Amino acid sequence: MERYFQEEIECAPIEKIKELQHEKLLRQVRYVWDNVPYYRSKMEEKGVRPEDVKSAEDLCKLPFLSKADLRAAYPYGLLAVPLKDCVRIHSTSGTTGKRVIAFYTQEDIDMWNECCARAIMAAGGTNEDVCHIAYGYGLFTGGAGLDGGSHKVGCLTVPCSSGNTERQVMFIMDLKATILGCTPSYAAYLGESMKEMGYGPEDIPLKIGIFGAEAWSEEMRHDIEQTLGIKAYDIYGLTEISGPGVAYECSAQQGMHINEDHFLVEVIDPDTGEVLPEGSQGELVFTSLDKKAFPLLRYRTRDICVLTREKCSCGRTHVRMMKPKGRSDDMLIIRGVNVFPSQIETVLLNHGYAANYQIIIGRVNNTDTLDVKVELMPQMFTDSVSEIDERRRELENGIKNILGIKAKVSLVAPKSIARSEGKAVRVIDNRKI
Amino acid sequence: MSVQQISVFLENKPGMLKKMTAVLKEHDINIRALSVADTKDFGIVRMLVNDVYDATNVLNEAHFITSLKPVLVYAIPDVTGGLDALLEKFDEAKINIDYMYAFAGKTSAYMIFRVNKTSEAEAKLGGKGLESLTEEDVAKV
Known part of the structure; x- marks a missing residue:
């Protein structure tokens, strides 16, 4: 009824x-x-x-x-x-x-x-x-x-x-x-x-x-x-x-x-x-x-x-x-939260990175995943694994604070993110909805 | 005398290490010692090479990011207990080791140490009868 x-x-x-x-x-x-x-x-x-x-x-x-x-x-x-x-x-x-x-x-x-x-x-x-x-x-x-x-x-x-x-x-x-x-x-x-x-x-x-x-x-x-x-x-x-x-x-x-x-x-x-x-x-x-x-x-x-x-x-x-x-x-909805690439960009810039990044959204077991790849700046690199890991965590915390959701950040080599017409391809949404 | 070690950032994907060694080969740079620290996402290759400045330039040109840091290199007899005797000296001097790796030569083995305060550690270890190596020595070994 x-x-x-x-x-x-x-x-x-x-x-x-x-x-x-x-x-x-x-x-x-x-x-x-x-x-x-x-x-x-x-x-x-x-x-x-x-x-x-x-x-x-x-x-x-x-x-x-x-x-x-x-x-x-x-x-x-x-x-x-x-x-x-x-x-x-x-x-x-x-x-x-x-x-x-x-x-x-x-x-x-x-x-x-x-x-x-x-x-x-x-x-x-x-x-x-x-x-x-x-x-x-x-x-x-x-x-x-x-x-x-x-x-x-x-x-x-x-x-x-x-x-x-x-x-x-x-x-x-x-x-x-x-x-x-x-x-x-x-x-x-x-x-x-x-x-x-x-x-x-x-x-x-x-x-x-x-x-x-x-x-x-x-x-x-x-x-x-x-x-x-x-x-x-x-x-x-x-x-x-x-x-x-x-x-x-x-x-x-x-x-x-x-x-x-x-x-x-x-x-x-x-x-x-x-x-x-x-x-x-x-x-x-x-x-x-x-x-x-x-x-x-x-x-x-x-x-x-x-x-x-x-x-x-x-x-x-x-x-x-x-x-x-x-x-x-360009707004993305990830785990029910509105996410704009520019928000993530702001976090990166605030931490001294250039705007070379990629946001990859996927879905594992019906839950959205958010991965952010960022090009490491040459001057940030040292021989220490823990230092780089610390930088990575800093970014993850920064993103969490702004978006309210967790992202997995990985630092990648400079110039390694694919660029089309000189600009990095910023968002890849692999979710099949 | 400390020795300059070159570290290279490598993304954890197939072929990256080979890409790096190809650059070194192309420019006649000889690797004297090498160790890799790896994580899930990336690795750091730490090396002693015959010409660290050349290596830095050619790797940077090939878009690798690099970093130079001083390390201490000591020769030890290639016998049982050789490393233990050396570490005892570090212990006595209360020197904290960040990481270390080794390479074996024809007559001796060589230990490479990364410590927090390099010159302080060097001073503390001086006069303990250790055989330390300079950059020139490393290139020749």
Whole structure:
């Protein structure tokens, strides 16, 4: 039996959703114009005023926002409410140390939590479940998002956060957790660890997995389902728009339903910015219709994907997005963390290396691996193995500090990294997703 | 007198050592002693050669990175207990050895030592009746 958290809106006729979007959009454009001078000046530059947006079709008149805008407006430039109305921030791992932060009012958090609650119930969760959350808690939205959703559903929430696998296993087994929320690569890792400890799928109490924040393949889904004895669901989101729960999979698992009553989605040509007809492959652009503190209009996600409005067997009417095919810029998602090559480059330069490096991403046992090859500088070389090893470790620590994930650094001989047209080939992604 | 040892950084992949020896051969550089310290990712080749400055130049030109460090070289009789007697002197002088390697000649064996404070160690070991080798000696052995 299909379960809904807010059936009335989740299964509302599409006309009703469109009507709601229309109403909210007009209100939101006016709200942003009045409260976000940064965006207002972008609108003025384009010669658009709030009254020019008369329907959702006029959305294309509005300027885009991109990650660059978020960085330029850091920290308060896109904030639409006084700080006294904000109750929280979350932050993404930004480039070169500069993070992007998003603000939330209590209302924003409630809305976001409801989105996550829809995701949990769409995956079959109820208030009888024990929801074990192994997403990182903290600045990352993963932990807080699922946590909030789990509370709304009424699950017994186990806020384990990430790391300490033995403790995770202990809680899952002792508390008989039925739902697991984490990144797919951590789920795979957890599955392997439990297998090593002698737990087969029949011993593991988990039934449902809600995995997101990084790209994963159908093959990986199958592997995780087999080792943990669960059904695995995909969830999508981004901090800029709220966090996980912008879209989620239902029982049909034919794409993720976008919570259209809160987020208006467009697909554009990433090169021209032109809006593409429904069903075309392009970059996802989101407009938040209800956000108060951080109301982004036409935010470019860089995620390339296809939308479909075909009727879904689950009964939900909201548009579905297929798994994103990739990012339109150089951002990498490694173990669920956004990684930009420039972040790694900064660490190298700070330690006295030249920008001759190679980032190699692979996947071993369904977990992303990150290898960084760096050309050793002649003056750094001595006859001592331990000194070179120390330098290597220094870089590994430096990268860990910036990215929050471990990399394996190897130092290589000068001029040994392949260069095309004089420039080193910087990123090799060997993952098959 | 300490002797300059040349160290060469080698990535741990097939053919690297051969690439290096080919450069030395091409420029008529004779290896007198050699040891390799290896890790999973890379190795460091440490050598005494007949002309360490020439060797540095030609290897750098071939994009190898090199480093020169002073080492102490002592001749010991090629008999049982030879090394033990030598190390006893190091012990008495409380000299810490970073690493060492050996090569055997026709009449004697030769021990190469890398220590932390080379000249201090040299001074402490002087007058203990040890036969130390200079760069010229090494080239001739």
